[in-house]
Amino acid sequence: MDYTAVFILACIFIPLERLLPLHADQPTLRRDWANDLLYVLLNGFLVRAGFTFVAALFMGGFTHLFGADPTPWVGDLPLWAQVIGAIVIADIGYYTAHRICHSVPFLWKFHAVHHSIEEMDWLATHRVHPMDQIFTNTLSLLPVWCLGFSLEALIIHQALYQIQALLLHSNLKITFGPLKWLIASPEYHHWHHANERDAYDRNFAAQLSIIDVIAGTVFLPFKRQPKAYGVNEPVPRHYHQQLVYPFAAIFRMLNQPRQPQENIMSQSQATKPLEDSFGKLAMLCIFGYFAWQQVQSIIILLTHRAEIPLWGLALSAQLVSAGFLAVILFYTITRLPPRSSAAGLAPRIVAVTGTFIMSLLIVMPPDAVSAPMRMFSTLIIIVGSLLSMYCLHQLGRSFSIMATSRELKTQGSYSIVRHPLYAAEVLMILGVVLAHGTGFAFGVGALWLVLQVRRAQYEEAVLRETFPEYADYARRVPMLIPGLRLAWLEDSVTPKGQRA
Ligand SMILES: [Zn+2]
Known part of the structure; x- marks a missing residue:
């Protein structure tokens, strides 16, 4: 100065x-x-x-x-x-x-x-x-x-x-x-x-x-x-x-031997704070970029109002998507420290692919869909995004991309199904696939669903091992579909001897 x-x-x-x-x-x-x-x-x-x-x-x-x-x-x-x-x-x-x-x-x-x-x-x-x-x-x-x-x-x-x-x-x-x-x-x-x-x-x-x-x-x-x-x-x-001071303190932090945590068994491992921090930073960069793109689209919509069919609906969909991204960014910044996470590479690959696979649609030009279909798909996207935003808000500071346990949620939408955010996202993705209108989009959407189910299974394994009360919660609440328990879905995540 x-x-x-x-x-x-x-x-x-x-x-x-x-x-x-x-x-x-x-x-x-x-x-x-x-x-x-x-x-x-x-x-x-x-x-x-x-x-x-x-x-x-x-x-x-x-x-x-x-x-x-x-x-x-x-x-x-x-x-x-x-x-x-x-x-x-x-x-x-x-x-x-x-x-x-x-x-x-x-x-x-x-x-x-x-x-x-x-x-x-x-x-x-x-x-x-x-x-x-x-x-x-x-x-x-x-x-x-x-x-x-x-x-x-x-x-x-x-x-x-x-x-x-x-x-x-x-x-x-x-x-x-x-x-x-x-x-x-x-x-x-x-x-x-x-x-x-x-x-x-x-x-x-x-x-x-x-x-x-x-x-x-x-x-x-x-x-x-x-x-x-x-x-x-x-x-x-x-x-x-x-x-x-900060450099010396970080060096000490990295060299500190981690205390083995109780309650963590074979399928999960204590999450390294550094991996979690890097994950957080990567998510902020990627979702921040998506949010910026949404803002750009909103600006284009605002400035080319006359040329865009169903302008109001399109703008609402963009605003809701931007809101969903803002909630993602907010809870990524404020999320709680991890308790444990799934061990190995497979859960990580599934989590990252599941999160970003829908971006593949960018490489394929969409089909011209009819006006009623466009209106229907946009409405589904809006409803799905609003529900996703609500469920994400209830998950709050326990939000992760990786199969990581932070705090157990069993109230609100979590008392209807055990993975309400994925359930809400199914609706949103269905809207995206219908709006795209191509066979390619349906294929990517189906792959997304398979990955998300697998992801939910990895997450359940970690949650079961971190929270002893999870088994009882899983007995009371179905996994993905409100009021419906599909045996093959439930069995794929329930360890033997714990089935109701
Ligand atoms: Zn400060």
Whole structure:
């Protein structure tokens, strides 16, 4: 950071924090202030060097895939609308990156450096590990840069972001009134740093607290203020040690011998956290790409309204599919740590093929189907997607692509069949196959069904071994079809001696 800028900020924030302190007993030259000043003076260079490299790669790839300016209309919007748009998009990216940092163990080690702040003030804002900063910038800034916002809008957005970041960390007693539910305030972000059980993993956004309100991660208790900030892990106190700390901690994590878990027998194995983290990252990339494609299709639908038959229905189907993808992304980010997963390669191959095999339809042009069939198939897709979204919401944080157990669900749609998400997806896929109208599509659809049944069987094996109560649940609830038990289907998953 520019030395003049630091001087100006010091001239503004030091007197302000003396005038309106939240913690009045906290001195200006509090513990570790010199270390945080080092961050101000040295970190900028490391972040710029790393982020320039990542940004060049990302934007090169983006331009290659979507062209130099895929959304030319963005730059034509009035300046105020562009600034608001940039804040919303960047902060959704920030929220996502921040939440990932709190849930992926190896990324947390980098982010823990920022959470090692024990006394909050404007200077502490800057204590961020360069890797943490580069990762967060990638998800928050790059999407905004790629979308064609004007330079003025980007500069205003950055200025507002920086001022708000300083304000959020400052030792200032400022309240935003009811606006605190919309805009991130110092009170809101101080709770994010609080080292208190009920405040952990809350208040992730940087500018718009409403994102946390919508996502159900907001924590703003009345008439209470944080008693202590910081983390319970031994983050060292000096700049150079803090730069090295995450790497050393990850190295230790990888070399830790895993405790063998109880309850896990021959067919399953304890899931390695690293495999789960990589799986999560891959899913975010792939489903993120699909979601982006959906957004593109929605934009095309909106701009070519007159030329598209059954426009309203087509738009509804796209919006519901985009919603389903958003729920997938949300629960992938927030999913619980794995308890165990199926051993061997076969369950993994079946899971990945089952998930993506329908993408094969892209290579084959669809047949021209009649208007009533198109209407019927689109309706089925909408109903199937809505049901899938509902079932996925009930599965919630236990969601996985691989045969992995996290938490047992037996309520809601899980009291009707044991695999409601697959059952709902059958409807959705039927719609897709009918809309495509080719023999090829029917073949791929049939293969998809076979793979999903096999996948459900692998998942049951893992669930049975992790949760002793699963056998009883399986005796009460049919596998895939509501109210109907097909002997061959049930027998294929029920171990001998457990059959009802
Ligand atoms: Zn955090």
